[in-house]
Amino acid sequence: MSFKHFVRDSWLTASYYTGLSQVYNALAGQKRGVISYHNVLPVSELPPFDTYNVDVTAAVFDKQLTFLKKHFRVLPIQELENPNAKGIFLTVDDGMRNNYEILAPILEQHDLTALFAVCPAMIDGQLPHIWRDHLFLLLYAARGKEVFLPINDYLEPFRVPTDLSTIQDVQVFNNLTRRLKKYVYEHWISDVYNFIREICEKNDWSYRLISEDALRYHFMTWEQIQKLVQHGHQIASHTMTHRILRFLSEGEKQYEIVESKKRLENQLGIPIEILVYPYGGRSEIDTASVRIAAQAGYQMAFMNVRRDSLSHRNLTQPRFALPPITDAAHLHAIVSGYKFLFR
Ligand SMILES: [Zn+2]
Structure with a gap:
């Protein structure tokens, strides 16, 4: 086992069996499956650091899209708000520069569209980094x-x-x-x-530390986000500043959830109907946050959970992530493993 694999091992074991099993459930039952990505980087290997398992190489992303298109129906993102649309949807969180420069061109080579969840205060430069x-x-x-x-x-x-x-x-x-x-x-x-x-x-450090790795640590510009819209992609709010909603006061939650919608609508001139909660687990999102999302007028909101909550189905929609599978052989081994499991 390589060093890199060792470092990521704990995440892989957890996500293989949640992410891929959901893909296969989606295939078997013709259900919906919403996949979350974050960063797609133009490197041959990811660094060994634990950067919260949100990065994937461009080559792996390209192969995963090929895999998804071959085995599933990947739907245009315009269908996402139709709860009866069955198939796979792609979503991309955080709005880093690589989303425009690396990820979106690969999507477009595959003739696919995605939902990009962005934080307007970050794009405005109010804070240097998440x-x-x-x-x-x-x-x-x-x-x-x-x-x-x-x-x-x-x-x-x-x-x-x-x-x-x-x-x-x-x-x-x-x-x-x-x-x-x-x-x-x-x-x-x-x-x-x-x-x-x-x-x-x-x-005694300076607060405004600026990383030289712009693709990974700088945010997209408003112009780039506007171009994504022109290319058929959709934009969601990912809150103003990507804080953990559960920990915030009522007023802070309002700021994060309501103001981000208004800021995006004013800047982009389009309705923003979808919220992607930052982090997205049940320990990070409380019922007050879901209520504020409803009051703000969001039509749909995504968590990173396996099942929606019955009381607020549209505003607690499930998503999952794929593991950063590194080669076709590995991918096919998993695929055949799951075919075996589900037969
Ligand atoms: Zn995020």
Whole structure:
């Protein structure tokens, strides 16, 4: 087993059996299946860091689209709001620059369209990065240094590994990013961007750290998003600033859910009828958030769950992600495995 596979192993085992089994259920029952992607990167191999399992290489994305088209009906995104439309839909979260420059051209080569979920405050440049990316980039920039972190109340510094060329170093690094993320969840931190500001102050770091990896860490421009619309893709709100909705006050939830819809509609001149909740698990989305989405006038909203909630079916729609399968042989092994399972 390669080093890279080892690092991703835990996610793979979990997602094979949820994602692919849903694809096959969708095929078997002619049901709906909504797949979520994030970043498609023009690299031959992904870095070994635990960047929350949201990246895939361009080659893998291309192969997955070929696979989906061969085995399923991938529907035009305009059909998504029709609850009776059966088939596979593609959605893309976060609105990073690669969505326009790498992902969309591959979609168009396959004659496919997708729903892009974007955060208007990020596009407007109010914040430099989504908070999880920001934490990752700060630690990455601090390679070889000692850093003070809230996970031990800033008492003792942690040493960030220097060159990250060994599996041990990568594990130490990934462990730090995971512990920071866990801290945010355990403390229900609503003001997570100020939390990052505090970490920067304690370490004498500049808050506006700008990554040179624009495709992965910069957001699409409004012009690029407008072009996606012209090419037949659709746009959803992904909230203003990608915070964890459950942790927010009523007013903050209103800002994230209602204002993002208005901002997108004003900028793009089209109705925004779909919300994609950030994170999207049941632990991150509470009933108040779903109620506000209904009051805001969203027609449909997507989580990352296997089943909708009966009381708010349209606003708790399920989605799933595919694992970053790295070669055709691996893909076909899984496919035949599932064919076996479902016969
Ligand atoms: Zn997201």
